Amino acid sequence: MNTEPKPIYGDGNPETHPLTWRLNKQEHVRSADDYEALEGYAGFKKALGMKPSEVLDVIKAATVKGRGGAGFPAGIKWSLMAPNDGGPRYLICNADEMEPGTFKDRLLMEQLPHQLIEGMLIAGYTLEATHGYIFIRGEYIEAAGYLNEALEQVRAKGYLGENILGTGWNFEMHVHTGAGRYICGEETALINSLEGRRANPRTKPPFPQVAGAWGRPTIVNNVETYNNLPAIMLRGPEWYINLSAGKSKDPGTKIYGASGKVKFPGLWELPFGTTAREVIEDHAGGMRDGLTLKAWLPGGASTDFLAAEHIDLPMDAETIMKAGSRLGTCLLMVVDETQCMVSATRNLEEFFARESCGFCTPCRDGLPWAVKALKALETGQGKMEDIEHLSELTKKLWIGKTFCAHAPGAMEPLMGALKYFRHEFEAKVKTHAPALDVEQA
């Protein structure tokens, strides 16, 4: 185990740490000139020398997966965009980082704002987009400031505006700041919010690629996804896939992270397939003295709890899915032995209940039921039936029963908690305690 914090960029080699190596050269790279001196915008310029369809082939060959939590292949998402009819086409960056335990996009935007912009320029050119929006949460004030400055700088360099570098492509970009609400991270809710509406998710189909922002073809990707594109253009898909060769089927590197009571909470760029043990012990320095690991969330509040027995699993989409959870954002939250799982689950469900957009009944009314049952159990007022009710909710609020993925996401940590730590829930039940009727609550 390491005795001091490790940097995010490892040894600072661009071949192995394409997302963060520049931070080994400079504490942050916020000016376009500094960024260009460190291979910046080289991938973009290379893309401009190719046809958009050729760039799309490169991205598809790299099989880059979305980094926002769902892991959908970006190239496939892009190829589903409606053909260009000469009207507006929108490219959106989902920078509404609000998944509990996730702080990777903040770092990328605060320290390397140009890398995101370069990724969006590559995507914009490929997709023949006319306008780009970076939808950033309102609390990321510094990041929004750096991004706005960075946009001014690239506009001055002619990378934005009309006839960009003589290619005939016109593209404009803006930063859009939000005003709260977790649900804005759902891509169709984000589009509604961008349009100045309540952030209720939309029905799919039509998918945003066909009818998104203002009814026009729209692509939404996460900050980290765009950050992957410049190096793919520069070094090629084969190099990209080899980054995680032998470790995982998911290509490339990922920003892993750890929070909770570990010695050195933080972020590290590592190849896909790195085990949770490596993240926790080799990078985060292990648990704080005197504490042992009991449970962990692989990547956000909407992923199932896993137990200590799972920490040798490689962290990639397929393996974590097989273990009964989701990779999510890959920033793991560590729960130590002293933490009551009923209380932790209550905290999670309170979050989801509060952040429900209120549009569909199962989510709006079902999540507060879960909170009431959990609160009853937490305070020794619960009955065995409350645990049954909670199990039932994990089915009644599951995929297909609700309008979007918010309530099913809320059920994931609850399912994991009931699966691996049911004994803690049962221990909380005191037969003599007054009953709480969840049905009437």
Add this chain to the structure above:
Amino acid sequence: MMILTDKKPRVNVEGILTAEEIHDIEHHIDHYPYPRAASLDALKGVQRRNGWVDDAQMNAIAQLLSISVADLEGVATFYNRIYRQPVGRHVILLCDSIACFLMGSETLAEAFQRELGIQYGQTTADGRFTLLPICCLGNCDKGPTLMIDEDTHGLVDVSSVKQLLEKYV
């Protein structure tokens, strides 16, 4: 036949919003194909003046965005960072999500409530502080985390609450 509408008479925007506020809203409208997309920018911009958005300001903003005030109200009340009632001079946003919870955010919230003598959602009698919970601030390696106005504070300890509050008068 007479058609009944609920349209209110047009308000005098210049008498309600400052020239800068109007300019700021128009600047944001330019970024989008339809003016209502500037709703949150407009609400946040106007909110900067008094800390919240009052009814007259709502009317004026709605008119600039060419939407009904009821429509704008729906937007304003959806988002937790738009305030439709007065708040304190400083708004404290305590992260209460799981990463900070695991680092003791509930004990910290109790300390704030005790120190200020208010609960979540309330404002101190002297109008200095409003205390609100907020979902994950994306500063999870430095939990528990909170924001006061535009400043993010990480690794906040129960013992440092008093000292921290003294910086905001």
